[in-house]
Amino acid sequence: MTATAPHLLAAHRQLLAGTTLAELFARDPDRFARLSFAWDGWLVDLSKERVGADTLPLLVAQAMAAGLPGWIAALFAGEKVNQSERRPALHTALRRPGDAPLLVDGHDIIPDIRAALSRMRTLAAQVRAGLRVGATGRPIRAVVNLGIGGSDLGPLLVCSALAPPPRARASTGPQTQGVDVSFVANVDPEHLTRALAPLDPATTLFIVTSKTFTTQETLANAASAKAWLVAALGKGVDVNSHFVAVTGNSAAARAFGTASADVFPLWDWVGGRYSLWSPAGLPIALKLGFERFEKLLAGAASVDTHFREEPLERNLPVLLGLVGWWNATQLGHAERVVVPYAQALFRLPAYLQQLVLESNGKRVGRDGGALTGPTSAALWGEAGTNGQHAFFQWLHQGTREAPVEFIVPITATHPLANQQTLLIANALAQAQALLVGRSPEAIRTELLARGMTAADLDAAVAARTCPGNRASTMLLMPELSSYRLGQLLALYEHRTFVEAVLYGINPFDQFGVELGKTLAGPIVAALAGAAVLPPGTDASTRGLVAHVLAQPGLTGR
């Protein structure tokens, strides 16, 4: 990777290392104005990150040297930016307005996308109107999504973020539109068992989403779901109308029994963790209606345009990605903490874990060469204010700094006004606390005023001191609507791509997940008593298998 001369970055880093964030604010009265970026109702405030006024130009130069503008163009043009799998990564095509052709290996994919979206619209309308019926002729009222990873986390996030509250049990009016949508990912049968317990087989539809239609968790759950239907509806009954498939392997889906009209495409030019915009987003359209799914797409498309057209210096995903790269590689932060101040986004960190860590948890460059520096930091978090009562102690007084990303939708959709003010104030106050800390002098004064005796004072002051000088980013979004959520997710998709370009890696493959699947095979056979472990298996794996086999109650043998 060509790049800004490393000594420039290192010298700059050194310069900042001796300076606190508070000093940076003191030095430059325009720091907030200079380092906060408004766009389309959003405000992204980078002024509390450990960057000087001259850091961003240096990072932009780094991005130019890494060829970022060319990579952005290549991404949208459908070039094979996923080199190791020789595929384009065209999640942006799924939300692109207009009918201008987009060729993949000489084939225009836009009509395919339009056709798939149209079929999604039809299915969503049918199910929501009670016109889709199961084997007994009764209308479908509940949908269970069977999928894992990208076939689970994205649709689940959107459904839980945007779902209206469930209808009041006390209401006695006519049944309104809308279906109950739940998600089952884990191969742990407890997951499926719990999801099915409240459901009526006669009115339940399953969506089976798997690009290959071989994903072990999803296919195991699909088989168990079919058995549940047959057990309830009778052996002679054809339960295939209770299944819809989303897959790139339509032959396998049809072999499972799904009617051709119920098989939706999942193309190889869209990765699982980027697939919620595709038919993998069917649960969204079913739960919220196709119109809200379209608004989600439109929001993402607006960020796509921004990402393609805005100069790097004012380009939000670029700026976020540059600071992320700076934190992870130049400042050496091992992690990023994401805290959405919105209970509806409580699964956003789990979604972002897949997006970011599966994309940028790599250790070789695009050409297969070893990298010299680190790649993605870890990413975790919980909703605020909940996190304040869990891990914020560690953020404020632990010995390790982890930059925090605060995500705050401003306008509430509910009537409890004073609590919304508390929510937003807490987000701003926590970011402020990380920045300014609380000095021993201030605490000493306060404790003396409260009458603490000198004997206890020193330890009490030390226990209460917060060093501050800890970095954070604040993202203020106007509200949590379909459109704005689409923007948020596209912002994070593109910033992840920006970081990948700077790391010099391919964010669109995930070969690291294959080994575990391969190794599971012999262990399954050993636990089932069908085979012994291969020679050369390590002593720990052998010992653990022996322990499991010795348990009296293991189900499955």
Next chain:
Amino acid sequence: MTATAPHLLAAHRQLLAGTTLAELFARDPDRFARLSFAWDGWLVDLSKERVGADTLPLLVAQAMAAGLPGWIAALFAGEKVNQSERRPALHTALRRPGDAPLLVDGHDIIPDIRAALSRMRTLAAQVRAGLRVGATGRPIRAVVNLGIGGSDLGPLLVCSALAPPPRARASTGPQTQGVDVSFVANVDPEHLTRALAPLDPATTLFIVTSKTFTTQETLANAASAKAWLVAALGKGVDVNSHFVAVTGNSAAARAFGTASADVFPLWDWVGGRYSLWSPAGLPIALKLGFERFEKLLAGAASVDTHFREEPLERNLPVLLGLVGWWNATQLGHAERVVVPYAQALFRLPAYLQQLVLESNGKRVGRDGGALTGPTSAALWGEAGTNGQHAFFQWLHQGTREAPVEFIVPITATHPLANQQTLLIANALAQAQALLVGRSPEAIRTELLARGMTAADLDAAVAARTCPGNRASTMLLMPELSSYRLGQLLALYEHRTFVEAVLYGINPFDQFGVELGKTLAGPIVAALAGAAVLPPGTDASTRGLVAHVLAQPGLTGR
């Protein structure tokens, strides 16, 4: 802190640094037997952690030098191990069998505990039998827990881990025992709004849990809950029978309107994150029945005895804590990843985040002196197998090593036997994959056999190579019952204490969370238009407040 001579540890670390885990296995055929520890049906396998056969004795010596046996005795005896707040930390008293006195400031707390448990038993029995009625005389059918942090995460974890599947909607038999229990923590009013939507005010009971009865989130939600009841049941109706309080400030609870008989104690000798064993565990008793709550306590008590009596060399929480300290301070790992292979435990990482990071995210010693080394690593995770499709790519091929803790209940409670085998096999296979990796040579052979041409081979091999040599701990537990879950949680409580002793910190205070609360006050006032921000407020906080105030749709002004 007195301790093993640092040069001994450093020399030992150096010795291991040049050695892979695979080499450690190759050198010592008894490694698994030596480094895996069985107790009461559990197996804790430390053989895949980066320790040699002689590391554990060195760590035990470190623990002895830090006075661990004395600290354990002090913890159980009710000495004021929470020095900064001059309190004991007596969560173990809550589950201690027998009536032997335990004095806190000369007062025997055991009768208080017995009385509180007895009242919990009575309330649980009444509610579950439909004998507790609301203001309109109808029996309570739903319970909403209002609490945050320790008043939320522990009870929520236990209820979601152990809850039976909801009753089938199709069932038409007589109403069975058991109540619907939900949890609202966030000050975000969306949380409460969604929880209340399906509930009938006439049959809903709220538990308000707050040690001080001033927790802003909880009191705001309690006020909103009361308004919801009054709006539905009528202004003249006394809705106080719809509230139960768990608090150390009974006067405030009574002032809120709660009847004395409905106020349960929360003592100052139990910290929030250790309080699920106290009346803060009421939601557990209400949802699962008091008998299962008692089994939870009994499980924890069995680990308490083990922790007190077992020699350090075979003491599970001690061993786990020693390895955790070794990883965090000597090997420099910035994080721990916890992956329970049980969907029912999907909120365990969130619970452990509070337990571990609020306890051990500290930067000064017990005496207030600055520490020389790091304290707790970060902790995060998700349920397996889900995590395999999200962040395991990063674990296997990222540039940063994060030790993984696999937690695997063996025996399933459901009938889908083959899926349980898959679940366990996946856990063992992932740990194996982290250990052994996948060499370039093996991949090259495989790809050549599959017909890949030489031109593509090098990059393809590099993309698929997994370095292995990454550490993990495996905890096999017999099953996920009340008793076993109590054991699991007590194991993690005590290992957290062990790490604190080695860090030389007080794990029982949390002064770092105060600053943010203090700073929120002026921001709330500014957002409400009631005041301007104090002079000296940083430019970022000012700018963000101004942006929020400029939004057209902010609720709350």
